[in-house]
Amino acid sequence: MNVAELIARFEQAFGRRPAFIARAPGRVNLIGEHTDYNDGFVLPMAIDRDVTIVGAPRDDRAVRLHSTNFGAEALFSLDHIEKASTNTWSNYVRGVADVLQQAGLALSGFDGVIHGEVPIGSGLSSSAAIEMATVMAFAAAGAGGPSSPNLDGVQAARLAQRAENEFVGVNCGIMDQFISSLGKAGHALFIDCRSLDYALVPVPRGVTVLVVDTDAPRSLAASAYNERRAQCEHAAHAFGVRALRDVSVETFERRRSELPNLIAQRAAHVIHENQRVLDAVAALRAGDVATFGRLMNHSHDSLRDLYQVSSKELDAVVDIARSVPGVHGARMTGAGFGGCAIALVEDGRVGELTQAIERDYPQRTGRQPKVYPCVASDGASWRWL
Numbered sequence: 378m379n380v381a382e383l384i385a386r387f388e389q390a391f392g393r394r395p396a397f398i399a400r401a402p403g404r405v406n407l408i409g410e411h412t413d414y415n416d417g418f419v420l421p422m423a424i425d426r427d428v429t430i431v432g433a434p435r436d437d438r439a440v441r442l443h444s445t446n447f448g449a450e451a452l453f454s455l456d457h458i459e460k461a462s463t464n465t466w467s468n469y470v471r472g473v474a475d476v477l478q479q480a481g482l483a484l485s486g487f488d489g490v491i492h493g494e495v496p497i498g499s500g501l502s503s504s505a506a507i508e509m510a511t512v513m514a515f516a517a518a519g520a521g522g523p524s525s526p527n528l529d530g531v532q533a534a535r536l537a538q539r540a541e542n543e544f545v546g547v548n549c550g551i552m553d554q555f556i557s558s559l560g561k562a563g564h565a566l567f568i569d570c571r572s573l574d575y576a577l578v579p580v581p582r583g584v585t586v587l588v589v590d591t592d593a594p595r596s597l598a599a600s601a602y603n604e605r606r607a608q609c610e611h612a613a614h615a616f617g618v619r620a621l622r623d624v625s626v627e628t629f630e631r632r633r634s635e636l637p638n639l640i641a642q643r644a645a646h647v648i649h650e651n652q653r654v655l656d657a658v659a660a661l662r663a664g665d666v667a668t669f670g671r672l673m674n675h676s677h678d679s680l681r682d683l684y685q686v687s688s689k690e691l692d693a694v695v696d697i698a699r700s701v702p703g704v705h706g707a708r709m710t711g712a713g714f715g716g717c718a719i720a721l722v723e724d725g726r727v728g729e730l731t732q733a734i735e736r737d738y739p740q741r742t743g744r745q746p747k748v749y750p751c752v753a754s755d756g757a758s759w760r761w762l
């Protein structure tokens with residue numbers, strides 16, 4: 378839906394003109410998987426698919442939202458925010474409102490039409506996008522007044538993560554909200570998930586990031602995610618450090634026999650993956666796409682074999698992609714257990730890769746893939762209409 382259509386929807390739903398448009402993107406992670414909650418390094422980019430809120434402030438403390446995706450409306454008061462058991466999509470908005478207020482910000486109510494073009498439940502962070510779009514909508518609704526949340530992009534991401542952890546109840550790291558907040562067109566973001574320092578790294582010209590949605594349910598994702606986190610904490614504790622970020626590859630290889638086998642295997646992924654991110658950033662800065670692609674491949678193989686969060690569908694996409702000339706690397710992206718894989722491919726080979734996936738993936742898995750070329754895009758923003 379374009380902006381004119383969203384404005385028309387708003388007018389239809391609320392009988393007045395909207396005043397602002399707020400938006401935030403989904404993301405793919407190029408490399409650095411399951412490292413964020415180990416205080417490590419990640420390299421995501423924001424994609425050209427947004428959650429958008431078209432809205433207008435209200436004089437009272439109500440938030441009334443119409444969702445185009447769900448064809449439903451949610452209404453709540455900023456004075457009494459509770460988790461909803463129907464219209465659960467509104468919990469991301471409620472959660473953000475709740476944490477912003479807990480952080481001492483005085484919010485204004487608003488009416489809004491919310492529209493998501495980040496595929497839901499595909500591992501492209503539609504939830505971070507709705508959270509960051511909500512932060513922007515509250516900034517717009519209170520703008521100019523004493524209630525305007527005056528947050529920088531890092532604080533905004535931290536609060537959105539807190540909403541997801543504490544209100545929605547998903548124990549994610551900081552990566553998704555951070556990139557949705559601070560992404561920049563044409564760039565990936567190298568993030569140190571401990572210090573929250575970050576640096577832009579240009580995505581090289583001549584290559585495309587192709588996203589392939591496996592269309593496979595991510596049923597095990599939440600429990601396996603929490604189990605992996607606990608295993609990483611176990612390893613960090615055994616090594617006497619705060620997080621696996623503090624263990625170098627050399628130290629790990631010397632001391633790995635101190636850990637039970639499975640824990641050592643999980644730690645091996647995280648510790649080597651952190652190093653791969655550093656190497657990948659150096660390769661990208663040097664314009665060495667081939668090395669970058671190889672590191673993506675190593676990342677996937679490690680997630681499949683050591684961290685064991687891939688799936689037969691993700692592996693199928695990766696295998697097919699790697700067999701196409703002009704593909705530098707391919708890997709799963711996000712938490713795993715279904716969701717999306719990405720391939721880094723020469724621009725001139727996008728058509729060939731798309732065809733190979735559309736031909737071979739259904740044969741191998743019985744499922745229909747969805748293929749989207751993605752462009753590195755800007756993080757969350759709002760403006761007056």
Ligand code: GLA
Nearest residue numbers: 410411549550551552711712
């Ligand atoms: C999910 C979480 C992120 C991160 C990735 C794995 O996307 O939300 O915080 O942990 O999984 O890298």
